[in-house]
Amino acid sequence: MDHGTLFQKFVAFTADLHEVSHELTRGVKNEDVTPVQYKILEYMMVSQPVTPSEIADCVDLSLPNTSRELRKLTEKRLCEKATDDVDRRRQLFRLSTDGQAMMGRVFAQAQQGFEQRIAGLTEDELKELEEALELLQKKVFR
Amino acid sequence: MDHGTLFQKFVAFTADLHEVSHELTRGVKNEDVTPVQYKILEYMMVSQPVTPSEIADCVDLSLPNTSRELRKLTEKRLCEKATDDVDRRRQLFRLSTDGQAMMGRVFAQAQQGFEQRIAGLTEDELKELEEALELLQKKVFR
DNA sequence: CCTTTTTGTTATCAAAAGATAAGTAAATGG
DNA sequence: CCATTTACTTATCTTTTGATAACAAAAAGG
Numbered sequence: 001m002d003h004g005t006l007f008q009k010f011v012a013f014t015a016d017l018h019e020v021s022h023e024l025t026r027g028v029k030n031e032d033v034t035p036v037q038y039k040i041l042e043y044m045m046v047s048q049p050v051t052p053s054e055i056a057d058c059v060d061l062s063l064p065n066t067s068r069e070l071r072k073l074t075e076k077r078l079c080e081k082a083t084d085d086v087d088r089r090r091q092l093f094r095l096s097t098d099g100q101a102m103m104g105r106v107f108a109q110a111q112q113g114f115e116q117r118i119a120g121l122t123e124d125e126l127k128e129l130e131e132a133l134e135l136l137q138k139k140v141f142r
Numbered sequence: 143m144d145h146g147t148l149f150q151k152f153v154a155f156t157a158d159l160h161e162v163s164h165e166l167t168r169g170v171k172n173e174d175v176t177p178v179q180y181k182i183l184e185y186m187m188v189s190q191p192v193t194p195s196e197i198a199d200c201v202d203l204s205l206p207n208t209s210r211e212l213r214k215l216t217e218k219r220l221c222e223k224a225t226d227d228v229d230r231r232r233q234l235f236r237l238s239t240d241g242q243a244m245m246g247r248v249f250a251q252a253q254q255g256f257e258q259r260i261a262g263l264t265e266d267e268l269k270e271l272e273e274a275l276e277l278l279q280k281k282v283f284r
Numbered sequence: 285c286c287t288t289t290t291t292g293t294t295a296t297c298a299a300a301a302g303a304t305a306a307g308t309a310a311a312t313g314g
Numbered sequence: 315c316c317a318t319t320t321a322c323t324t325a326t327c328t329t330t331t332g333a334t335a336a337c338a339a340a341a342a343g344g
Contacts (some may be wrong), residue, residue, distance in 0.1 A: 001268040003260070007253045013275050014163050014174050015188075016283040021156050022202075034300060046157075060164075065302065067323055071157070072322060089310045089321045111149045117282050126143040129281055132274035139271055140259050141158040176330060194292060207332065209293055231291045231340045 010140075020117075027109035031102055032076065036061065037069055041095065044079060045103050049092035051084075076101060152282075162259075169251035173244055174218065178203065179211055183237065186221060191234035193226075220284050221229060 028038050037125065039059050044050055056066040070093060073079045078099035084090035095103065170180050181201050186192055198208040212235060213225065215221045220241035226232035237245065 001272060003257055005159060006272055007256050009275050013279060016279060017159060020283055066272050068225060114149050115145055121281060125281060128277060130148055132277045135270060135274045137155060137158060139263060141162055
């Protein structure tokens with residue numbers, strides 16, 4: 001297996017996946033958040049609570065800009081802030097009830113789109129799919 | 143295989159891939175183009191020549207904004223414009239020599255990062271990887 | 285021909301995102 | 315204690331991106 005060829009397939013694959021995931025999260029446009037704000041909410045969805053520093057790292061944003069966007073999200077009542085009891089410099093952000101609900105909607109719509117894409121597959125094919133995902137994750141990521 | 147579980151794995155996978163591809167194209171920051179402009183150049187890389195309409199469609203940009211970015215890219219000598227002989231309304235854009243060179247650099251760096259990630263794999267594992275990519279592409283995309 | 289449609293451009297304005305300087309409060313570590 | 319570091323915030327400015335209106339030129343289709 002030539003590495004160059006494999007790389008090209010990987011590039012094509014990445015482009016396709018990007019397009020599909022863009023299509024699946026199309027529902028975000030209906031909600032009143034900017035792309036950057038959505039990324040922050042998505043990150044909160046998987047790891048809660050989070051500090052501004054952690055968000056800044058993971059979403060690739062400067063701390064001042066992270067702070068600004070968190071303020072906006074808080075004003076929109078999509079997340080909540082609390083001071084860490086142990087280290088009172090640290091601010092802990094988590095999704096509010098509204099925020100949870102909104103992300104729930106977005107994910108539900110994405111899942112619906114995903115379901116449609118895999119609708120025609122047999123049980124065996126689904127199993128293969130799962131294994132392919134895990135293989136890629138194990139061998140290429142991390 | 144539960145569809146919900148598979149969807150969650152797909153989401154996690156997408157997040158990981160996005161992070162990896164972001165890391166691989168880190169080299170773009172050294173070049174003097176904005177993210178949107180990079181997307182246009184990347185698109186030109188795979189299909190040349192392209193018209194503003196085609197770019198607008200694929201990169202998800204309005205025609206006026208596409209036109210503006212193409213002008214900037216042309217001013218930076220990264221692409222070139224020519225009028226279609228058959229239909230003279232159509233403008234054909236392609237990468238200039240400089241543009242080709244730049245995208246070559248970026249892709250080379252990305253490929254280098256990719257090579258490092260798959261460095262330790264055996265011939266069999268590489269084959270498996272290729273098959274996993276193709277399976278996902280065939281079953282989920284398109 | 286002449287109207288309509290297609291393709292692209294220019295100009296402008298508003299919103300989003302990026303960068304940086306300056307400051308506050310709490311913890312850390314002599 | 316007290317200087318230093320860490321975590322975050324506020325303020326401000328620039329650049330990038332998005333949206334829209336108005337226009338020009340070529341093609342299409344009677």
